[in-house]
Amino acid sequence: MLVPLKWLRDYVDIDVDVKEFADKMTMTGSKVEKVENFGEDIEKVVVGKILEIKKHPNADKLIVTKVDIGSEVLQIVTGAKNVKEGDLIPLALVGAKLPGGIKIKKGKLRGELSQGMMCSSEELGIPFNMVEESKRDGIYTLDEEYELGKDIKEVLGINDSLVEFEITSNRPDCLSIIGIAREAAVTLNKKLRYPQINVKECDEKIKFDVNIEDNSLCPRYAARIIKDVKIKPSPYWMQRRLIEAGVRPINNIVDITNYVMLELGQPLHAFDLDKIESDNIVVRKSKEGEKFTTLDGVERNLDENMLLITDGKKPIAIAGVMGGANSEVTSDTNEILLESANFNADSIRRTSKKLGLRTEASSRFEKGIDVNLVETALNRAAQLIEELGAGRVLKGFVDNYKNPVENKKIVVRPQRINKLLGENIPLNQFIEILESLEFECSLVDDKLEIVVPSFRLDIDMEADILEEIARIYGYDNIPSNMIYGNTTIGLKTIGQIFEENIKNSLVAMGLNEILTYSFVSPKGVDKINLPEHSIKRKFIKIINPLGEETSVMRTTLLPNMLDVVSRNYSRKVDEFAGFEIGNTFMPKDNLLPVEKKSIALGLYSDEMDFFTIKGIIEELFENIGFENYDVIPEKNHPTFHPGRCACIAYNDNIVGVFGEIHPDVLENYDINTRVYAAEIDFELLFTFARNNKTYKPLPKYPAITRDIALLVKDDVYVKEIEDVIKQNSKGLVESFKLFDVYKGEQIEEGYKSVAYSIVYRSIEKTLTDDEVNEVHDNIVRELKEKINANLRL
Structure with a gap:
């Protein structure tokens, strides 16, 4: 907010130099960003x-x-x-x-x-x-x-200083000269002078009406009519103030509306009355697909959630954002309708974002404006129009205000506030500070009942009053004391520790962590060959994206991972191994989107194959305590090679998918080498992993190892063999390991030799050969019976 100091002095006496003024204002919460002195070079x-x-x-x-x-x-x-x-x-x-x-x-x-x-x-x-x-x-x-x-x-008037204030979103009342003057008066302990408003009206009465279809979107709408309008440049002093405040002068009528907006904080708009086709303003929602050309000459596509000002026949303004070219005030304008209204902040914010149109008016409405400013600003503008000879003000004004807003009331405990501040501020000083900020105070027993002024939209609770007391009393006046009591340390959550363990495990295996944007192009799912009916094509669209490449929120990490792989491959990087842990976003009716964290892996090298990525995943799962999962061949995933892809399942849940990327997908990314990738559901992994590792003592009794070589058909999966071994271990099989798969000479075509090393051990005693043989022979029999596996001699 740019504030010319001379303009500010109209409402409050400033008896300190500009540097001291800036320092004092900053200390009471109105942060000064910059001070610029005019006329120093003259x-x-x-x-x-x-x-x-x-x-x-x-x-x-x-x-x-x-x-x-x-x-x-x-x-x-x-x-x-x-x-x-x-x-x-x-x-x-x-x-x-x-x-x-x-x-x-x-x-x-x-x-x-x-x-x-x-x-x-x-x-x-x-x-x-x-x-x-x-x-x-x-x-x-x-x-x-x-x-x-x-x-x-x-x-x-060029011997002035321009002070730039940083106005936070919770203080829209300070987006005006009066708002800053109010803060300056309290800071400097001076009296605030509000502008004296006295409208000189002619005898002709206003004949006009306003209808509001939804008062929740437009709580109040007021209007005046000005006749015999004379369009000309505004006076020098007004133009000077507007330019210093960052607003371009246009003509006297538009300049007056902008001047009042800067002075009081209430946006106004002037319509050419001759271009309005009725004696009635209708405030309504736009219709889906409705088009409207704004003052900047741009045709806007509207949707059903945008608020319009209409004359009952056609739209004449997008409420709170910008007026229409079809009702613009020009040099030929003779009569104007002057609008002053209050609009729903959320509605204006959404409209402004969807249209990519942010104006001085919308930036104020979207933060919230005091509804009582509507009448004050309307009359102030009418006063200036009459005083500057810009037109005749008709008698009276129309004001649609069906549900008057009552000022908020808060009960506070001064003793509690003093305790929290660590200071003993007298009660009379409490009241003095609050009344200087225009709060009404009354003492009931040991509590203060406070009526909040309508312009302080940010005050809701006792904590807010505490902040007001502290900033005006002066943070520098509150003594600094050492903290007492037990100290605590910040600890990571179980989820954060789990994620850190995953990252550490993958980095230890030689993978590099990558980070990619959450907003992507919808064409990314085309490149990984997802079918039209895929749920991952249901995107959350971004309003006003930087471009088509960043227009939706991602539903899968694979396109981002393959983009990174492609970039490395195109730059002649011989081998690549990377991972990303990030959120995906899925829409959920009209609620907030569902955010799910996923893990993506991507790798390529001449020495890598399907079992490389499988081994990485298995070692990761072992490190984080994820057990008893199944690896199921997957032949129908559109992104992966049909013969080199598998799903990871736990009970009835698909935890992830991994394998070699389909050649058609690789062609979409201009990659001419085999690439292996995986996408794993982080949250399911976290749910099912055994995070609480317990101490396990070293075994007391010796182990017995037996090797076994089996002749099985080519289409028998190793998992089938291992399931039989597990099911028939009788609690004596400590571990088993596949150490050889052989096809070739002495092996019948269509068959393969699979060799395992099985370790037997009891936690209760030393096993005898007979006890081991009994279990071992039973495993061999079950393998023969269930998967037709024969011992290879």
Whole structure:
């Protein structure tokens, strides 16, 4: 919020320099970002009056003038053609300094002494759009009578300081000069002067009506009618203030609405009444697919949740955001309808975001505005229009305000606040601070009943009152004390520790962690060949995305992983192994999206195959305590090779999928090598993993190892063999390990040899050969019976 200090002084006396003012305001919660002083580069420029003009004796294009500056009369030589005797002009004296580093020296022009220089608006640094067209060329002339010799900076209002405040979203009341003045008055212990509003109305009465279809979206709408409007530039002082506050002057009517918005914080809008086709304003929701052209000439596509201002026949404005080109005030405007309204903050915020259109008005409405400002701002604008001769104000105004808002009431405990602050602030000082902030206070027993002013939308509870007391009392006045009591340390959650263990395990196996954006292109699922009916095509769309490549929230990590793999492959990286742990997002009716954390793996190398990624996953699962899962061949996953893909299952839950990426998918990513990838559900893994590892003592009794070589058909999976071994171990099989798979000579075609090393051990006693043989022989029999496995001799 840019605040010209001179404007602020209209409402509060500031008797400190700008640096001290900025420091004090910052300490009471109104943080000052920057201070800019105007007129520092202008010195010794005063008001002068031209008494006499003569032709230059030695130059046809120059004139010699006598200029009175009050204390003396100076001779000035100039080539200006627009000056005449009696004109008041800015005169730069000898030794003067002007913007751009220009310094004025005494000298002669074609033999005639010149004791200074008359100045143009450009030489004084006056913005081009603040200068009347007739004064843009040549010497700048002053319209009013000013004291001769007076500093031109005071005359033109350029001896000012501009203070930039950082306004947080919880203090929309400070998005105005009055809001800052209110804070300054409390900070400096001064009295606040509100603008005196007195509207001079003509005898003609207003005849107009306002209908609001949904008062929750528009709690209040008021309007006045102005006739005999004269569109012209606004006065210099108003233009100057607007420009300093960051608003471009347009014409007197628009400038007045902007001036009042900056002054009071209530946006206003002026409609050309002749372009409104009825005597009735209707505030309604837009219709799906409805189109509307705004003041900037852009046709906007609306949806059914946007609020419109209409004349009953056509839209004339997008409520709280921007007016329409079809009701714009122009130089031909004769009558205007002046709007002052209060709109639902959430509705304006959503509309502004969807349209990608953020204005001074919408930025205020979306934070919330005091509903009582509607009438005040409307009357203030009408007052200025009448005072500046811009039109006649009709008698009365229309005001649709069906559900008046009551001020919030809060009960606070001063003793409790003192305890929390660690200070003993007297009760009368409590009340004095709160009343200076315009809170109404009444003491009931040992508690304060407080009525919150309507402009303080951020005050809801006792803690908010505590903050108000603390910042005005002064944080620097509250003593610093050592904390007492038991100290605590911050601990990681079980989930954070679990994720850290996964990362550490994968890094230890040689994988690098990658991070990718959560917002992606919808075309990513096309590249991994997901079918049209896939649930992972149901995206959450981003409003106003940076581009199509970042227009939706991701539903799977695989496209991002393959993008990274492709980037490394295209840059001639010989081998790659990476992982990512990140969220995916799925829509859920009208509720917040479902966020699920997933783990993605991606790797390629000439020496890697399906069993490389399988081994990485198995070792990871062992490290985190995930056991008793099944690896099931998967032939129908569209992203993976049909013969080299498997699902990880636990009970009836699919925990993840891994395998070799389908050649068609690799072609989409311009990859000409085999790539292996996996996507695993982090949350299911966390749910089923055995995180509480317990101490297990070393075995007391010796083990017996037996090797077994089996001849089985090619289509028999190792898992089938291992399931039989587990089911028939009788508690004596400590572990078993596959150490050989052989196909070739001496092995019948269509068969393979699978060899296991099985370790037998009892936790209760030393096993005998007979006891081991009994279990071992039973396993062999079961393998023969269930999967037709024969011992290879």
